[in-house]
Amino acid sequence: MPEAAKKPSPKPSPKPGPKPCPKPCPICRRPMVEAFRPFCSDRCRQVDLGRWLTEAYVVPGPAVEEPEPE
Numbered sequence: 001m002p003e004a005a006k007k008p009s010p011k012p013s014p015k016p017g018p019k020p021c022p023k024p025c026p027i028c029r030r031p032m033v034e035a036f037r038p039f040c041s042d043r044c045r046q047v048d049l050g051r052w053l054t055e056a057y058v059v060p061g062p063a064v065e066e067p068e069p070e
Helices: 042-053
Strands: none
Touching: none
């Protein structure tokens, strides 16, 4: 075959790398489960909610002054 008639060889496909690991559950550090995202279970979701409701977690902001009772 003449050189001009040769087809270029197909480029090799890139090697598939490891899939990125999903972020771990913020409560127990186990792998996240899509159904409870970003947690791994309903239990961890409830623990997180409880922490917000008991004000263990707070969003930073300016201090709020309590109104004086009349």
